[in-house]
Amino acid sequence: MDNLETFRKETRAWLEANCPAEMRRPVQGEEDACWGGRHPVFQSDAQRLWLERMAEKGWTVPEWAREYGGGGLTRDEAKILRQEMRALGCRPPLTSFGISMLGPALLKYGSEEQKREHLPKITRGEIRWCQGYSEPGAGSDLASLQARAEDKGDQFLVNGSKIWTTYANKADWIFCLVRTDPSAPKHEGISFVLFDMESAGVSTKPITLISGASPFCETFFDDVLVPKANLVGKLNKGWDVAKYLLTHERDMIGGMGSTGDSRSLGQIASETVGTDNGMLADTALRGQIAAYEIDALAFRLTMERVGDMAKVGQAHPAVSSLLKYYGTELNKRRMELLMSAGGSDALEWEGERSREGRTARAWLRSKGNSIEGGTSEIQLNIIAKRILSLPGA
Amino acid sequence: MALVLNDEQTMLRDNARGFLGKNAPIAHLRALRDKRDADGFSRALWKDFVEMGWAGILVPQEYGGLGLGHVEAGVVMEELGRTLTPSPFLSTAVLAATAIARAGTDKQKKNYLSQIVAGDLIATPAVDETAKHHPEKTAMTAARAGNSFKLDGAKTFVIDGHVANLLIVIARSAGKPGDTNGLTLFLVDASATGIRAERTPTVDTHNAARLTFEDVNVSADDVLGKVDAGWNVLEGVLNVGRAAVAAEMVGAGEEAFSRTVAYLRERKQFGRPIGEFQALQHRAAHLYCELEVTRSAVLKALQTLDDSFDRAGAIVSVAKARAGLSATLAVNEAVQMHGGIGMTDEFDIGLFMKRVRVGQELFGDANFHADRLARLNRY
Numbered sequence: 001m002d003n004l005e006t007f008r009k010e011t012r013a014w015l016e017a018n019c020p021a022e023m024r025r026p027v028q029g030e031e032d033a034c035w036g037g038r039h040p041v042f043q044s045d046a047q048r049l050w051l052e053r054m055a056e057k058g059w060t061v062p063e064w065a066r067e068y069g070g071g072g073l074t075r076d077e078a079k080i081l082r083q084e085m086r087a088l089g090c091r092p093p094l095t096s097f098g099i100s101m102l103g104p105a106l107l108k109y110g111s112e113e114q115k116r117e118h119l120p121k122i123t124r125g126e127i128r129w130c131q132g133y134s135e136p137g138a139g140s141d142l143a144s145l146q147a148r149a150e151d152k153g154d155q156f157l158v159n160g161s162k163i164w165t166t167y168a169n170k171a172d173w174i175f176c177l178v179r180t181d182p183s184a185p186k187h188e189g190i191s192f193v194l195f196d197m198e199s200a201g202v203s204t205k206p207i208t209l210i211s212g213a214s215p216f217c218e219t220f221f222d223d224v225l226v227p228k229a230n231l232v233g234k235l236n237k238g239w240d241v242a243k244y245l246l247t248h249e250r251d252m253i254g255g256m257g258s259t260g261d262s263r264s265l266g267q268i269a270s271e272t273v274g275t276d277n278g279m280l281a282d283t284a285l286r287g288q289i290a291a292y293e294i295d296a297l298a299f300r301l302t303m304e305r306v307g308d309m310a311k312v313g314q315a316h317p318a319v320s321s322l323l324k325y326y327g328t329e330l331n332k333r334r335m336e337l338l339m340s341a342g343g344s345d346a347l348e349w350e351g352e353r354s355r356e357g358r359t360a361r362a363w364l365r366s367k368g369n370s371i372e373g374g375t376s377e378i379q380l381n382i383i384a385k386r387i388l389s390l391p392g393a
Numbered sequence: 394m395a396l397v398l399n400d401e402q403t404m405l406r407d408n409a410r411g412f413l414g415k416n417a418p419i420a421h422l423r424a425l426r427d428k429r430d431a432d433g434f435s436r437a438l439w440k441d442f443v444e445m446g447w448a449g450i451l452v453p454q455e456y457g458g459l460g461l462g463h464v465e466a467g468v469v470m471e472e473l474g475r476t477l478t479p480s481p482f483l484s485t486a487v488l489a490a491t492a493i494a495r496a497g498t499d500k501q502k503k504n505y506l507s508q509i510v511a512g513d514l515i516a517t518p519a520v521d522e523t524a525k526h527h528p529e530k531t532a533m534t535a536a537r538a539g540n541s542f543k544l545d546g547a548k549t550f551v552i553d554g555h556v557a558n559l560l561i562v563i564a565r566s567a568g569k570p571g572d573t574n575g576l577t578l579f580l581v582d583a584s585a586t587g588i589r590a591e592r593t594p595t596v597d598t599h600n601a602a603r604l605t606f607e608d609v610n611v612s613a614d615d616v617l618g619k620v621d622a623g624w625n626v627l628e629g630v631l632n633v634g635r636a637a638v639a640a641e642m643v644g645a646g647e648e649a650f651s652r653t654v655a656y657l658r659e660r661k662q663f664g665r666p667i668g669e670f671q672a673l674q675h676r677a678a679h680l681y682c683e684l685e686v687t688r689s690a691v692l693k694a695l696q697t698l699d700d701s702f703d704r705a706g707a708i709v710s711v712a713k714a715r716a717g718l719s720a721t722l723a724v725n726e727a728v729q730m731h732g733g734i735g736m737t738d739e740f741d742i743g744l745f746m747k748r749v750r751v752g753q754e755l756f757g758d759a760n761f762h763a764d765r766l767a768r769l770n771r772y
Contacts, residue, residue: 264770264772266767266770266771266772267772269772270772275772278768278771279767279768279772280767280772286767286772287760287763287764287767289767289772290763290764290766290767291714291759291763293766293767293770294690294710294711294714294715294762294763294766295686295715297690297707297708297711298686298687298689298690298711298712298715299686299689301396301689301690301692301693302685302686302689304396304689305396305397305688305689305692308395308396308397309396309397311395312395312397314397322681322682322685325678325682326682326686377675379678380674380675380678380679381671381674381675381678383678383681383682384674384675384677384678387678387681388654388674388677388678388681389658390654390657390658390668390669390673390674390677391658391665391666391668391669392665392666392668392669
């Protein structure tokens, strides 16, 4: 216990000395995230400095081993670091699919060479990754994917296309599911490969969403050569890696949903609908907001409980489906309430007051949360089959 | 504190589950109901509870109790919820023991807590006066008369009210209904002159009573806590009751759910188990999520009562609201998914529906607690 208290003190002192003031202001939206990469775009010197200092400590990924660029912290130490960062309002130094998705999969399935090659670059924000999973004909039925990798001796020859590839146009490398055995049953002929997005034959095309933003791309592979050393796990066993990685993606999406407005729903609604004896004048809206807040707090506690259960080996492996399903449906509810509370203010698409329609765009963006990373319906299928053991699911 | 049971708590849960499954399964409730038992609970079973220390689970060790926490009391409540076992555990061991332990004088504690621990005293709070829970609207009067008070008024939905030996009565010694100031708690002998009890068992065959008080004389020595300043004590006691009932609802909801999932696997229609139908799978999966999310809130509420009792209000309301709603969803889905057999008296699932309806209402329903949370968050 003493050691942890010492660690807490030292951590706080270090953060106070090293986290620039600008990096202690609340995150306003997706544009405040630092993604790193070969061609990094920093909003400010402070953002660059904050990434460099944290990467130096290994604290961009505090729980990974030091040899892979992580901080080598224990779970308890990492928790303290998170608490102290929250207390000081420190922004995350790096947002990265390498950290949240690929890293855990490489740690479990990657070769030692692959870990040493890729993990340190992830922790330093040097390489930005994207995920090549969905295809035009393979959405919820992901395992029916058709992008092919043919055996060409030391290399694979990859042809096909992906869709909904998040920030493919800004990514340096891709982790990608490809079919390596077209004759095998669909789950058994898939492999998990890594390749450079600057390889000849790779092209991307952003997709404009209903929110007006273009976080997703179509991605095309035309005779792309991929060294066989970049196969992760065994040939034709990529589905295991894919499923494992998806649980991490689901945890991430389940926990999403910031509009950059630190005010509570109740405060926002107080300003728009007015109050009567200190209570929201719209009593039906008041009830809906309270019901939402009850569920939201219970859900936050569930994320905490699942983490605590994982520590003692009690968490069900499919519990990420619960978090993904519940978290995304809850976030959509919140966005609908924000729109109701905001009234016509929230409908503004342009203009300074609405900060270019931030609420409306976030509301529209949230609709994708229960589709991406496996739809809500797919999560319910998984829960029915793997947790409840219902027949034929 | 980690949001999981520790080893001792897990052992308590396993022991309670084993004991109740063997000695007080649902057949026990049915037997009490079918013979129209005058007490509404089994004194022999209560004696077993007393011997296991459960009557004194929350009573500090210096007064002979186990001195355990709210998480432990919640563990027992959850198991009682699984078996729908009627007993004075909630009224006496949870509510009355909390009130006396938190607000009593040393003399009151020595007297009453030792009797509770020994199983010699059934005690219950008498709070509600109207069909909906509004403790601040208490209208029952406590008029000063020399060195005593005269109680006049009526209480309803008093758990174990017709068998209790001791009543913990909240009454208005000053102010008007709606004020939280001016309320006082009294320890009242249930056999005192002027008290009439009408047994009004609820839909779930658990005990409740309507009590009327006419010129009931109570000595100033029997004030529990301070005159006119009973609200905070009452809120604390009610919070403990709310969290305990929430735990019971988790048990009842999960038991109804697990019986339903088993039925989905075995019941065949159209030549296959009905659990193969996606319409039912998705509803079952959704219900599973609701129950798991509720469990987190209930455990946190119980832990918060142990760690920082006076700051538990918000999380207790979250837990009670969620427990009521998700257990209600569980029993409604249970009856629907069981089809016709779920509507029969012979089949147990309807008994869960009845108990959950009562638990939803006890100490404030989901709307009450949503309103309370909104007030706490100032909107």
